[in-house]
Amino acid sequence: MSREHSGTVERSRLPGSTFLLGLAGVVSAFAILEAITRADLVDRTYLPPASTVLIATAQLLVDPEFLGHVASTMRAWAFGLGLAIIVAVPLGIAFGAFDRVYRASRALVELLRPIPSVALIPLAILLFGQGLQYKLSLILYASVWPILFNTIYGVHDVDPIAKDTARGFGFGPLSILRRVALPSAAPFVYTGIRVAAAVALILAISAELLAGGSQGIGTWMLLVGSGSVDRTLVYAGTVVTGLLGLAINWVLVSGERRLFAWHRARQAGS
Amino acid sequence: MGEAGDRLTRGLTTVRGAASELLLRSAVVVAGLLVWQLVTMAIESAFFPTPLEIFGRVIETWFSGSPGTLFLTEEVGRNVAPSLMRLLSGWLLAVALGVGLGLAIGRIDWLAAMLGPIVQFTRAIPPPALVPLFLVLLGIGDGMKVGLIAVGVLPPILLNTIDGVRSVDSLQLDTGRVFGIDRRRRLARIVIPSAMPQIFAGLRVSLAIAVILMVISELVASTDGIGFGLLQAQRGFRIPDMWAHIMLLSILGLALNSGLTQVERRALRWHRGARRRSEV
Amino acid sequence: MTVTRAPRPDLLAVAGLCHTYGAGAVATVAIDDLDFEVGQGEFLSIVGPSGCGKTTLLRCVSGLQHPTAGTVTLHGEAISDVPEGMALVFQDYARSLFPWMSVSSNVEFPLSRLRLPRSERRERIGESLAAVRLDAAADKYPWQLSGGMQQRVAIARALAYRPEVLLMDEPFASVDAQTRADLEDLVLDVWRRFSVTILFVTHDIDESVYLSDRVLVLSRSPASVVADIPVGLPRPRDQIETKSADGFVRLRAEVARLIRPARGAETAGTSI
Numbered sequence: 001m002s003r004e005h006s007g008t009v010e011r012s013r014l015p016g017s018t019f020l021l022g023l024a025g026v027v028s029a030f031a032i033l034e035a036i037t038r039a040d041l042v043d044r045t046y047l048p049p050a051s052t053v054l055i056a057t058a059q060l061l062v063d064p065e066f067l068g069h070v071a072s073t074m075r076a077w078a079f080g081l082g083l084a085i086i087v088a089v090p091l092g093i094a095f096g097a098f099d100r101v102y103r104a105s106r107a108l109v110e111l112l113r114p115i116p117s118v119a120l121i122p123l124a125i126l127l128f129g130q131g132l133q134y135k136l137s138l139i140l141y142a143s144v145w146p147i148l149f150n151t152i153y154g155v156h157d158v159d160p161i162a163k164d165t166a167r168g169f170g171f172g173p174l175s176i177l178r179r180v181a182l183p184s185a186a187p188f189v190y191t192g193i194r195v196a197a198a199v200a201l202i203l204a205i206s207a208e209l210l211a212g213g214s215q216g217i218g219t220w221m222l223l224v225g226s227g228s229v230d231r232t233l234v235y236a237g238t239v240v241t242g243l244l245g246l247a248i249n250w251v252l253v254s255g256e257r258r259l260f261a262w263h264r265a266r267q268a269g270s
Numbered sequence: 271m272g273e274a275g276d277r278l279t280r281g282l283t284t285v286r287g288a289a290s291e292l293l294l295r296s297a298v299v300v301a302g303l304l305v306w307q308l309v310t311m312a313i314e315s316a317f318f319p320t321p322l323e324i325f326g327r328v329i330e331t332w333f334s335g336s337p338g339t340l341f342l343t344e345e346v347g348r349n350v351a352p353s354l355m356r357l358l359s360g361w362l363l364a365v366a367l368g369v370g371l372g373l374a375i376g377r378i379d380w381l382a383a384m385l386g387p388i389v390q391f392t393r394a395i396p397p398p399a400l401v402p403l404f405l406v407l408l409g410i411g412d413g414m415k416v417g418l419i420a421v422g423v424l425p426p427i428l429l430n431t432i433d434g435v436r437s438v439d440s441l442q443l444d445t446g447r448v449f450g451i452d453r454r455r456r457l458a459r460i461v462i463p464s465a466m467p468q469i470f471a472g473l474r475v476s477l478a479i480a481v482i483l484m485v486i487s488e489l490v491a492s493t494d495g496i497g498f499g500l501l502q503a504q505r506g507f508r509i510p511d512m513w514a515h516i517m518l519l520s521i522l523g524l525a526l527n528s529g530l531t532q533v534e535r536r537a538l539r540w541h542r543g544a545r546r547r548s549e550v
Numbered sequence: 551m552t553v554t555r556a557p558r559p560d561l562l563a564v565a566g567l568c569h570t571y572g573a574g575a576v577a578t579v580a581i582d583d584l585d586f587e588v589g590q591g592e593f594l595s596i597v598g599p600s601g602c603g604k605t606t607l608l609r610c611v612s613g614l615q616h617p618t619a620g621t622v623t624l625h626g627e628a629i630s631d632v633p634e635g636m637a638l639v640f641q642d643y644a645r646s647l648f649p650w651m652s653v654s655s656n657v658e659f660p661l662s663r664l665r666l667p668r669s670e671r672r673e674r675i676g677e678s679l680a681a682v683r684l685d686a687a688a689d690k691y692p693w694q695l696s697g698g699m700q701q702r703v704a705i706a707r708a709l710a711y712r713p714e715v716l717l718m719d720e721p722f723a724s725v726d727a728q729t730r731a732d733l734e735d736l737v738l739d740v741w742r743r744f745s746v747t748i749l750f751v752t753h754d755i756d757e758s759v760y761l762s763d764r765v766l767v768l769s770r771s772p773a774s775v776v777a778d779i780p781v782g783l784p785r786p787r788d789q790i791e792t793k794s795a796d797g798f799v800r801l802r803a804e805v806a807r808l809i810r811p812a813r814g815a816e817t818a819g820t821s822i
Contacts, residue, residue, distance in 0.1 A: 018383045025384030046407060107295035108302055114524040116478075118398075118485045119497075119516045122504035126512075127317060198396070206398040206486050221402035222490075234403050238395060245394030441645040444614055448638040449660030449711060459659065463650040544649040544693040 092151025372431025
């Protein structure tokens with residue numbers, strides 16, 4: 001008891017101040033960047049002052065044209081991820097539910113997974129041109145794998161005791177799958193979706209970098225970068241992609257907390 | 271005696287299990303290739319050459335050299351070597367930087383708390399989004415690509431190292447202190463080994479991102495490299511060549527990943543054993 | 551054959567020890583004004599209800615933690631950091647052994663800073679592993695051993711360090727009953743052979759009486775000394791003979807009575 005006691009005290013000493021320290025870190029990083037550029041220690045066309053980038057970022061976030069590009073990226077991201085979920089989850093359940101199929105599918109998945117999805121970009125351009133379909137195909141391909149893998153694993157590795165318990169109460173295989181295997185696999189599936197969400201954003205932007213004719217943040221950043229000597233907007237665009245990444249992650253993590261509180265409790269307990 | 275016999279039986283079962291697993295895997299791979307071959311033969315699409323044709327092209331392009339050059343062709347030196355050079359130098363740079371900084375930051379509570387949000391933010395930037403920035407800052411040369419890869423893969427390495435260092439068991443550190451072990455030796459013998467599994471997790475993620483960044487940067491702006499070759503094949507409408515490049519990149523990704531796995535196996539033998547034990 | 555050892559001059563003294571976690575409204579007093587001494591070569595058990603602050607006490611004695619008030623002195627010198635010549639065996643052997651080191655490397659680890667010649671290091675490792683009857687497991691990894699064997703490794707590691715004082719924090723709380731009895735006898739054996747001073751914390755009354763020269767009974771949290779009971783039972787002790795002797799039964803009842811009022815609201819299983 002007392003040992004844990006000291007542990008919690010030691011740990012809880014920080015969280016109170018963690019936020020403040022983090023804030024101090026951000027503020028001082030900002031100040032340092034600002035100072036070295038204001039003091040002309042680096043060429044301002046290479047590294048504009050942090051405040052300039054911050055203002056440019058804020059302006060971008062209310063710029064309708066830029067927001068159109070963001071919307072285009074996010075549309076492809078959402079559709080691609082949604083499609084991947086629709087494809088990968090049922091497939092993963094089917095693969096994971098039967099032991100023989102599970103082992104065979106694992107070999108196949110391991111075979112296809114190493115293909116770096118960005119290597120498929122030129123092929124996708126040939127097949128689909130440079131529009132939404134092109135982006136979607138790439139996002140779909142890349143984000144299927146993490147969801148598929150996690151679903152297969154989650155469904156296959158359900159605690160045998162839980163399954164036996166259900167069997168003991170006279171449930172059939174189908175209702176065991178529905179009432180036991182799927183709920184206990186759900187957190188794994190969700191983890192797969194979280195990984196896929198990040199992958200989908202990576203692919204969306206990569207696709208945009210390669211297809212000049214399309215809309216999207218990637219295309220916009222390349223254009224802005226080649227259009228002028230002022231790099232402020234490129235920095236600002238990069239910051240926006242980071243904010244997007246943070247927002248996506250935040251939404252998914254808080255969803256996970258809400259949906260799978262039981263899972264975390266069990267993990268913490270063991 | 272019983273224990274030894276037990277272990278023998280267990281060993282044999284594992285061997286048998288592994289053998290049947292290997293058999294099943296090869297069967298599935300062969301079946302997959304066969305289906306691929308038959309389907310592409312049936313549809314006769316210009317975009318989807320048969321795997322036989324693709325493999326033929328891979329061998330012809332990169333692996334049909336003289337025995338003196340280990341059967342590698344000149345094309346390997348021209349386009350594969352520069353890609354590998356960029357990939358490895360960028361990645362190794364990030365590994366050195368990320369693990370070094372991560373160890374330092376992770377050991378200092380207030381510094382970890384201070385830098386946490388910044389590292390989290392850099393982690394949230396999708397790595398390819400850095401391409402335009404590096405392009406305008408460093409041009410289209412090797413420096414841009416190495417820098418891009420190094421910076422792009424740094425956050426996962428850094429984050430995992432910091433996490434690994436911070437989750438070192440306090441009791442293990444106390445044990446070191448009780449026996450009068452100084453800070454440096456505690457770092458080398460307790461903190462680093464204990465953080466190793468998580469560091470390797472970061473290395474694995476970062477290696478995958480490094481491949482992505484190498485390809486992207488070569489597709490966007492390059493005059494040599496595998497990505498450049500891939501783009502040339504696409505522009506020239508040489509579809510089998512294009513597929514051969516895709517195949518080569520897959521082989522490369524697989525080779526890098528299994529190389530890292532080998533290193534990890536060796537370094538973390540204790541970890542796999544300990545984990546298996548705790549799962550039983 | 552030692553029967554009972556005459557108490558020798560005090561080696562370790564704890565005076566006015568207090569420890570409080572947190573501050574203000576959330577402050578928890580774990581230890582309240584503890585005083586006691588341990589003689590050279592003595593086997594002292596500290597027994598008290600679970601969660602009474604025993605672990606905090608050991609952490610303060612070992613210098614891992616600074617007490618809020620009071621002093622711990624070793625050879626008359628106040629301890630400010632982890633002193634030389636002290637070793638600690640934790641309850642949680644699975645966490646205190648290093649899974650990336652083999653059994654012999656674990657035992658060798660504390661020796662690595664002592665700048666001993668290679669031969670002496672070898673000798674100490676061999677001797678202490680033999681003392682806990684684990685010579686055959688030297689090249690194994692801790693996770694390949696059972697819980698009781700792992701705790702023996704932890705004991706061997708402490709022995710190889712040749713401490714003057716061996717602190718043991720509920721070392722047998724997580725092993726099964728039979729293993730526990732074996733380990734108790736093993737500790738008595740090494741205590742005699744290595745003539746080390748042992749400060750043994752436990753919440754098991756039988757264990758405390760069986761092992762020690764003296765039992766210190768602590769109150770419920772915040773911990774303070776309720777009684778200091780000399781155990782005059784003859785040595786060597788025997789699991790069956792000693793535990794059925796009248797003196798043992800009487801002492802056990804006495805300690806139990808002293809702890810009982812302290813128990814009160816305590817629920818079972820809070821020791822972990």
